[in-house]
Amino acid sequence: MELKHLRLVSAIARHGGLTAAMDELHLSQPALSQRLSSLEKELGVTLFSRVGRRMVPTAAGELALQAAREVLDKTRGLEAKLKAMARGERVLRLGAQCYTALHWLPGIMAAFGRKHPQTRLLFVGEATHDVEQALLLGRIDVGVAHSVPDSRYFRRIPLFADELAAIVPSGHRLAGSAAIEPEELAGEVVYLHKSPGQRPGRAADFLARAGRVAASLEQIQWTDPILEFVRAGMGVGIVPTWTVPPRMRRRLHVCRLSAKGLRRDWAALVLSAHKTMPDTRDLLGLLKAAPH
The missing domain is CATH 1.10.10.10 (Winged helix-like DNA-binding domain superfamily/Winged helix DNA-binding domain)
Incomplete structure (x- = not known):
């Protein structure tokens, strides 16, 4: 036909x-x-x-x-x-891993719109499950992700690092700990953030260092429910430190994961084979300069 x-x-x-x-x-x-x-x-x-x-x-x-x-x-x-x-107009598609927690992204998109009114910056929410695959399939033009393995297909632009921490409710046996090792979570229900299709992240690797010590691992797609489950005394959460709002820190204790901490390195990704257009370069610059 x-x-x-x-x-x-x-x-x-x-x-x-x-x-x-x-x-x-x-x-x-x-x-x-x-x-x-x-x-x-x-x-x-x-x-x-x-x-x-x-x-x-x-x-x-x-x-x-x-x-x-x-x-x-x-x-x-x-x-x-x-x-x-x-007519000189363009669409630039952006995808980000764990986008519900990227509170700095709307400000970047607004700043980009003021600088490039002829380019429509479109956020592709579906790409959050697998940013690299969305980039390879041509569904997005720029990706933002953490802990991405090296690949000849991508050009990586380092952006920032954040830290994962354990959160426990006030009165929990670990609430006074400055740092927690994986074996100290023995017998606990541990809540981790993981979107469908994503590979296990740094938190899962951290727990695996001491074998299966947790009573159970509950993987949840959104950060807010993890905070609420922990506040209700249902287990221990592992989340980025900046996702715990000040209003909740009176009832939740934030503990480092190991004495050195557990960091995630974020990067912007573009396809190596594609020429980087001026508006894309400016978007990468805004991503890198943003106050994360």
Whole structure:
């Protein structure tokens, strides 16, 4: 099937017949009838049946109509993007791992918009589960992630480091500890942040150093529920230190993980094979200079 066939199916279904579809498709009724007949013969199915004066999609026609809507919507979207590029406009897609915790990102996007009004900076939330894969598949142009292994496919721009810590409720046996080693979590329910599809992170590696010492590991996609579960006395959480708001620090104790602490190194990622455009360079500069 070609685009002209999908447009034909869509127009007939929308108008209910060939006569009403003529003006939209700029073809005569005999030409439309011949095109539809040839298509049905080639496919070996009937796409429309007559009900009174209307042409109604058959089961095969409904299947073709669904595909036509999806393909034509994408085609129109592509045309709009290409026309915007012809006018000097551009779309730059950004994805970030653990984006719900990146409180500094909206300010960067606003600053970028003021500097590059012709470039639409679009945040792709779905990329949070696997930033590297989204970048490789062309779903985003810039990724922000931590603990990314070296790869010849990516160019890494170091951004900042944050620290993971254990949080326990006031009165917990570990509440007075300045630093916690993994074996001290023996018998505890431990809550970790992990999005679907992400590989185990630094916290899981930390716990694995002493074997399976925790009573259970609960991996949760959002940070806020971890804080609430810990505050309710349901276990120990491991989160970035800056995600614990001041209002909760009166009821939660923050402990370092080992005497040296457990850091995560964040970086911006772009494809090595792609030329870095001026607006992308400016976005990388804003990411690097942001007060994290």
